[in-house]
Amino acid sequence: MDRIVEKKRFNKKTIIIIVAALVFIALVGYGYNLSLNKVYKAEADKITINKVQYGDFEDVVLLNASVVPLTSVIVSSSEGGTVAQIFTENGASVVAGTPLLRITNPNALSSYTASETSITEQINQLRKLRLDLEQNQRIMSQDMMDIENSLRTSTRKYKIDSTLYSKRVITQQEFANSSQDYEYLQGRKALLKQAVRQENQSRTMQLQQIEQSISRMNESLQTIRQNIENMTIKAPVSGRLSSYDPVIGKSYSANEMLGKIDVLQGYKLQAGVDEYYINRVKEGQTAQCEFNGKTYALTVRKVIPEVTAGQFQVELVFEGKSPDELRRGLSLQVKLTLSDNSKSLLLAQGQFFQSTGGSWVFVVANGKATKRNVKIGRKNYLYYEVLEGLQKGEEVITSSYDQFTQYDIIEISK
Structure with a gap:
């Protein structure tokens, strides 16, 4: 009895041709993808790689502060004139009423x-x-x-x-x-x-x-x-004379500063803070510094919000008596606390931030580094706080990206 034989839709030859075509398309696509991803070859010893850590984030900033007297009084003359006679020198200790210099103004x-x-x-x-x-x-x-x-x-x-x-x-x-x-x-x-x-x-x-x-x-x-008598400039208060350098014959305008008298009642610190922190530094915040092997507590007394050369100024006072050994002009490193410690993912600070603004980083895996978008929060003197985009233990290039910001992949050779 005759039977009807169904014709197969795909024979063996057709299947081979289709598979070969798919493989070819995949290879072409992979090659095209490689052509789009720019690759930079970097030597391992010329870049810095750090691991993402999980730990306490200290919300602090390090400041280089200068020691200044707690109170300084400016010495000036109500009348302009020419220096005729000098009675004392810079750095001298004076009492209120001590003659400092005499000026003349014939007119x-x-x-x-x-x-x-x-x-x-x-x-x-x-x-x-x-x-x-x-x-x-x-x-x-x-x-x-x-x-x-x-x-x-x-x-x-x-x-x-x-x-x-x-x-x-x-x-x-x-x-x-x-x-x-x-x-x-x-x-x-x-x-x-x-x-x-x-x-x-x-x-x-x-x-x-x-x-x-x-x-x-x-x-x-x-x-x-009194104005005639004031041509002999006298110390308005007792203290140590500073910023005082008159010369016989030198002319001063009315109310021009002739010097300062530092009242010897203690010292405070003045420091410049990066404008990045301008909305986070407040009066009353605490800080600490080390001097002669001892740690001293400080409080922010004044914040001057005017930004000059990328910094604003703060004044800090000691909680209690300031160290007796302090002198005007000494530099101290101050650790200013902005808020309490908190658990966070931490990434070591590096020059990459200047190139990316913290919006993306190169993440290292299997000898290659690829771009990844991230979100950076606060920073302190050691770490950035990682909010999104990274996991604990991942490795990130933290050195400068200036040479390869236009690349998508970095091949790291040893």
């Missing part, structure tokens, strides 16, 4: 002298006016005494004449004369009394104004004399 001195003469003349004129007012008061007092005396005499006569006239001893004309004198003197006394009262009020006001004017002028005189 200012001439102006002060002229002002002093003018003010003295005005004071003398005011004093003369005060004497005139006092003399006028005495004259009016004398006039009042004369009128009162005449009125007393006229009053007695008027009373006597009144009695005599009532008894018809004197004539009406004599009594009228006596009465007229009495009334006249009474009126004159009343007018003079009113004039004295007004004069006293006016004189009181004028004398107050005169005294105030003389007082102000005396203050001006005192200021002028």
Whole structure:
């Protein structure tokens, strides 16, 4: 009985051809992929490789700090001038009021002298006016005494004449004369009394104004004399003189710094901090430093947020008394704590960060290093904090990437 034989869809020859074609396509694709991935060959001894670790991340930053006095007072002159005489040297210990140097300024001195003469003349004129007012008061007092005396005499006569006239001893004309004198003197006394009262009020006001004017002028005189005296520059406080280098004949402008006096009451530290940390450094944060084998605790007292040359400034003070052996200008390394320690993946610091900004790294495996995107968090003086993209134990090239940033693969040869 005949049977129908089904024709196979793929015979052996067809299958071989298809497999060969797939292998060819795979080889072509692999070769194309290799052509896209740029490969750089690097010697192992010319790169730095570090392992990713897991441990405590110290959120600290190391600072190079300078020792400065806790309090410094600037020495300056209120008047500009030329150095005429020097009484002490830089580094000397001085007490408040010690003469440091003397400056000369002929123009200012001439102006002060002229002002002093003018003010003295005005004071003398005011004093003369005060004497005139006092003399006028005495004259009016004398006039009042004369009128009162005449009125007393006229009053007695008027009373006597009144009695005599009532008894018809004197004539009406004599009594009228006596009465007229009495009334006249009474009126004159009343007018003079009113004039004295007004004069006293006016004189009181004028004398107050005169005294105030003389007082102000005396203050001006005192200021002028003080300015003349200030041409001899004196120490405003007790301490050690620093930044002081005057030379005979050297000119200074008004209020220009001549030097400083370091008040010997302790020291503080000043340090520049990388602007990377500008939003993380706060007043009140703690720090520590070592000096002569001892560790000292510090506190951030002031943060100056102005950035200059990539740094901002901070001031740190000792918790307690500062070491006695400290001196201005010494350099100390300070470890500033930004926050508490925390467990994290850690990658050693290296120059790769300058090339990638921490967005990717070369991860080493089987003699090759390939690019991988990562996420870097905080950093301290030893490590970067790894947030994403790496695992504990993986190896990363941490040296500079400047030579191979454009490559995708690095073949490492020994």
